[in-house]
Amino acid sequence: SQQGEEDPQALSIQEGENATMNCSYKTSINNLQWYRQNSGRGLVHLILIRSNEREKHSGRLRVTLDTSKKSSSLLITASRAADTASYFCARSNFGNEKLTFGTGTRLTIIP
Template sequence: SQQGEEDPQALSIQEGENATMNCSYKTSINNLQWYRQNSGRGLVHLILIRSNEREKHSGRLRVTLDTSKKSSSLLITASRAADTASYFCATMGGANSKLTFGKGITLSVRP
């Protein structure tokens, strides 16, 4: 079964706008990771946030983690057409190194 569930399933925005994507999970985690996948390609790691962290930034990306609500959000500021892709959250438990992926969010950024 999948741990991370992203919301919304699809998002379409205008270039320059911010995109917010959410992820909820069910069991305790060691860390949560966000990945991007362009069509026909493998996944690219974007950012990792550990269970004892609440917020993390990387360039135009901001990730928050609320372990009490078992949820995370990924914010992409000032979006660009090149941000068009599928975005996945993945959780990693403490006892092993298996990542459990959600079904992904399809982001379309209109030029």
């Protein structure tokens, strides 16, 4: 399967701590994206990192990409209760209009 794996499947941390989620994949990518999904809602695009980039920041989000290891990580700093959600990585391959989503990490922020 080309579907990647996300690690961990679930993560619970105290508010204010940092949360790190990892994503691994198997094929070459054009870019890798992270999405957030609140319970029972649609997904929201968070950040995109191109295959020739190694790190990208957006507010409290930091994404890294290691194409040699075919892995990416999402760091959320100074977590808030509102960050409680599922987070998915999604890979865009060259030459097509599709995304392949990972299995997701369920993040719970404890107030």
